[in-house]
Amino acid sequence: MIYKLVKGVPAQQLREAGLGAHFAEHDRAVYPADAAGVPWTAAYIQATGDPIADLHEDLAAEQKARATYERLIQLTDDPGIKDTLRFLREREVVHFQRFGEALNDIQALMNAKTMY
Incomplete structure (x- = not known):
């Protein structure tokens, strides 16, 4: 672009x-x-080796990117650029949702009782 x-x-x-x-x-x-x-x-790039901390960092990064795309949309009057930025913003929303699902899955696994 x-x-x-x-x-x-x-x-x-x-x-x-x-x-x-x-x-x-x-x-x-x-x-x-x-x-x-x-x-x-x-x-x-933030990585601690702790999946819960790292997923929270990923969630925050997606929200920051989404907010940046929203501000970039406000800065342009070009319809093609706005469409591209809207697509990229929506992609950040989907990434945020998937990281949230992964966080829920990891937390469930870490809290599960292990039987030997």
Whole structure:
């Protein structure tokens, strides 16, 4: 989506839109970063080895992504971009539901009596 939005846009126009530094370093390539330009890092991935804690972290991540998509939808007036963002937002909702189901399953297994 990002590539399509900047494909063929002149460098001067990218600079005027505040994307000059990105263009200088990455051209029009996708470079994962947050809205402030902070690059993505694997340090963002949380894993403790505790399935309950990790699933709660996954649930929170899905909700944060959903909220981000909602705000991005508010920032654009392009119908095609809005449709894409709505699809991605709905996908986060489904992921949240599946992680919730997995959490319920894990909790049930951990609370089950084991007979030997």
